[in-house]
Amino acid sequence: xxxxxxxxxxxxxxxxxxxxxxxxxxxxxxxxxxxxxxxxxxxxxxxxxxxxxxxxxxxxxxxxxxxxxxxxxxxxxxxxxxxxxxxxxxxxxxxxxxxxxxxxxxxxxxxxxxxxxxxxxxxxxxxxxxxxxxxxxxxxxxxxxxxxxxxxxxxxxxxxxxxxxxxxxxxxxxxxxxxxxxxxxxxxxxxxxxxxxxxxxxxxxxxxxxxxxxxxxxxxxxxxxxxxxxxxxxxxxxxxxxxxxxxxxxxxxxxxxxxxxxxxxxxxxxxxxxxxxxxxxxxxxxxxxxxxxxxxxxxxxxxxxxxxxxxxxxxxxxxxxxxxxxxxxxxxxxxxxxxxxxxxxxxxxxxxxxxxxxxxxxxxxxxxxxxxxxxxxxxxxxxxxxxxxxx
Amino acid sequence: xxxxxxxxxxxxxxxxxxxxxxxxxxxxxxxxxxxxxxxxxxxxxxxxxxxxxxxxxxxxxxxxxxxxxxxxxxxxxxxxxxxxxxxxxxxxxxxxxxxxxxxxxxxxxxxxxxxxxxxxxxxxxxxxxxxxxxxxxxxxxxxxxxxxxxxxxxxxxxxxxxxxxxxxxxxxxxxxxxxxxxxxxxxxxxxxxxxxxxxxxxxxxxxxxxxxxxxxxxxxxxxxxxxxxxxxxxxxxxxxxxxxxxxxxxxxxxxxxxxxxxxxxxxxxxxxxxxxxxxxxxxxxxxxxxxx
Numbered sequence: 001x002x003x004x005x006x007x008x009x010x011x012x013x014x015x016x017x018x019x020x021x022x023x024x025x026x027x028x029x030x031x032x033x034x035x036x037x038x039x040x041x042x043x044x045x046x047x048x049x050x051x052x053x054x055x056x057x058x059x060x061x062x063x064x065x066x067x068x069x070x071x072x073x074x075x076x077x078x079x080x081x082x083x084x085x086x087x088x089x090x091x092x093x094x095x096x097x098x099x100x101x102x103x104x105x106x107x108x109x110x111x112x113x114x115x116x117x118x119x120x121x122x123x124x125x126x127x128x129x130x131x132x133x134x135x136x137x138x139x140x141x142x143x144x145x146x147x148x149x150x151x152x153x154x155x156x157x158x159x160x161x162x163x164x165x166x167x168x169x170x171x172x173x174x175x176x177x178x179x180x181x182x183x184x185x186x187x188x189x190x191x192x193x194x195x196x197x198x199x200x201x202x203x204x205x206x207x208x209x210x211x212x213x214x215x216x217x218x219x220x221x222x223x224x225x226x227x228x229x230x231x232x233x234x235x236x237x238x239x240x241x242x243x244x245x246x247x248x249x250x251x252x253x254x255x256x257x258x259x260x261x262x263x264x265x266x267x268x269x270x271x272x273x274x275x276x277x278x279x280x281x282x283x284x285x286x287x288x289x290x291x292x293x294x295x296x297x298x299x300x301x302x303x304x305x306x307x308x309x310x311x312x313x314x315x316x317x318x319x320x321x322x323x324x325x326x327x328x329x330x331x332x333x334x335x336x337x338x339x340x341x342x343x344x345x346x347x348x349x350x351x352x353x354x355x356x357x358x359x360x361x362x363x364x365x366x367x368x369x370x371x372x373x374x375x376x377x378x379x380x381x382x383x384x385x386x387x388x389x390x391x
Numbered sequence: 392x393x394x395x396x397x398x399x400x401x402x403x404x405x406x407x408x409x410x411x412x413x414x415x416x417x418x419x420x421x422x423x424x425x426x427x428x429x430x431x432x433x434x435x436x437x438x439x440x441x442x443x444x445x446x447x448x449x450x451x452x453x454x455x456x457x458x459x460x461x462x463x464x465x466x467x468x469x470x471x472x473x474x475x476x477x478x479x480x481x482x483x484x485x486x487x488x489x490x491x492x493x494x495x496x497x498x499x500x501x502x503x504x505x506x507x508x509x510x511x512x513x514x515x516x517x518x519x520x521x522x523x524x525x526x527x528x529x530x531x532x533x534x535x536x537x538x539x540x541x542x543x544x545x546x547x548x549x550x551x552x553x554x555x556x557x558x559x560x561x562x563x564x565x566x567x568x569x570x571x572x573x574x575x576x577x578x579x580x581x582x583x584x585x586x587x588x589x590x591x592x593x594x595x596x597x598x599x600x601x602x603x604x605x606x607x608x609x610x611x612x613x614x615x616x617x618x619x620x621x622x623x624x625x626x627x628x629x630x631x632x633x634x635x636x637x638x639x640x641x642x643x644x645x646x647x648x649x650x651x652x653x654x655x656x657x658x659x660x661x662x663x664x665x666x667x668x669x670x671x672x673x674x675x676x677x678x679x680x681x682x683x
Contacts, residue, residue, distance in 0.1 A: 120667060122486045126614070127663050128660060130615045130660075134653055137653040252608070252611050263487060300502045306501070309494055309498075310493070311495055318473070
């Protein structure tokens with residue numbers, strides 16, 4: 001037991017593999033225990049997790065805001081439907097194609113975005129999110145893309161080995177969950193390595209990073225490509241789960257919801273991305289339940305989730321800049337410190353190494369999400385390890 | 392040739408509206424270094440208020456007055472409550488807060504008035520004027536649109552250049568610390584700046600409402616057009632915003648007339664990317680150094 005823990009502590013890859021396997025087992029039991037409706041919700045949370053995790057890497061770790069991830073999801077979804085419709089590839093290849101084509105779109109957007117900062121970048125990606133879905137209505141493309149009604153997809157058939165009565169929703173949620181776990185696994189390894197380190201460096205101080213030999217522009221393009229591929233996979237999974245790709249499914253508010261999700265989850269935290277995606281799925285359900293029980297009109301019920309996201313974006317940025325995951329980390333850190341103090345009152349060598357990292361050296365700029373986002377990750381090497389295992 | 396003239400005229404009409412939205416963005420950018428992504432939502436909300444006045448039987452002019460007044464109030468309230476805490480913070484904070492406001496306004500409008508778009512009457516007929524037997528794409532209402540935006544811009548210029556208040560507004564945007572030392576209430580000036588910007592935005596909303604209809608998501612593209620126009624002009628220059636708006640209006644009108652009206656927002660995206668690639672700080676600003 002001790003050696004297993006030791007291996008996990010030393011090797012990031014082993015730890016992430018273990019976490020991915022544990023997640024797959026947990027999701028297997030979860031999806032088989034619940035009904036088709038919940039399965040569908042889990043599938044939705046899973047494909048949103050892909051997109052939110054991609055955006056977390058770009059915005060949280062790279063400091064590049066993107067309001068265009070809804071459009072990337074649209075690219076992925078349309079690719080998936082077109083590939084299935086024209087060539088009938090197997091599902092795994094279809095989803096890989098969705099991620100691949102979106103990555104190519106990411107190269108184009110990334111090349112533009114790498115030159116832009118702050119509000120200019122936000123405005124350009126906003127135009128991308130508003131402009132791209134309109135292409136589906138362009139006359140020469142309507143035959144191919146189905147216009148306003150979009151394209152439908154034949155739902156994937158569960159393998160015969162699972163039995164005659166195996167529900168379709170469960171199969172869809174398995175596909176989506178597997179996609180989400182793979183995405184998180186790959187992104188998790190990526191951001192713990194050289195790529196993540198240089199990306200954080202370029203976010204915190206672009207000029208210092210460039211002076212240290214980091215090719216900032218190229219790095220940002222790579223980050224956009226990675227992020228776009230994750231969003232494209234999310235879009236492809238959306239098409240498989242919803243069996244539809246239509247421009248109405250990718251409004252500007254979808255991109256803004258993804259932003260809300262990364263803010264709620266805590267900028268730059270991949271576990272936070274899961275939180276954010278779960279909230280995006282469960283807030284609308286909760287709002288419609290609330291509306292039926294208290295007799296609100298349809299208008300209120302359908303707009304309540306958006307209102308909540310808007311309020312949360314404002315309130316979190318103003319008052320609680322580290323998001324849900326950051327809050328959990330704070331609580332976890334406080335509990336652990338108290339436990340450690342009780343265990344060895346005299347500060348041993350272990351306590352002294354983790355001391356400075358947990359006491360937030362740059363406490364003055366607490367209220368900035370892009371800098372606050374740095375802290376959980378920078379802390380991850382010393383103080384965060386035990387906590388990550390516990391999760 | 393007639394077609395080209397007609398498209399240009401239509402482009403100028405929509406261009407002045409884009410210019411008004413761009414001007415609203417530029418006014419705020421100059422004073423607080425914030426791009427107000429909530430502008431689309433703010434002008435949508437005030438236009439909805441005007442629509443409900445008309446829906447209750449009020450006149451067009453009463454509705455216009457309500458829109459402008461509510462724009463003033465909304466701008467001031469938003470600056471005081473939500474934007475003041477993120478001024479002088481990293482730009483990402485302001486972007487996220489204004490996006491949050493945008494989402495919140497859109498959702499509130501949907502809750503109050505529903506998601507289906509409503510039609511909005513024009514002030515005058517939209518039948519084109521005829522000159523020498525050919526009907527032009529320029530109606531009395533279009534002339535009113537151009538005149539209204541021009542009048543507001545003239546008044547704003549007078550306010551900023553000729554009055555004591557305008558001097559204080561410019562001083563607090565240009566050098567807030569020094570202005571404060573000279574006794575200017577900078578905070579109040581920022582609030583007033585936001586209120587004025589929101590007023591210009593709400594005018595644009597009412598003027599464009601007959602062609603885009605009034606609905607929670609109908610004005611999303613106006614934000615993109617206004618931002619694009621402002622970036623073409625360089626975000627920092629009110630005159631640039633007007634020129635940018637007119638250029639963008641004509642360009643999009645040609646796209647719509649010669650290619651396809653479904654490509655208009657895509658055309659704006661292409662124009663924005665082109666400008667940002669060639670001159671990232673706009674066509675009308677001198678290049679500035681970045682401090683290390």
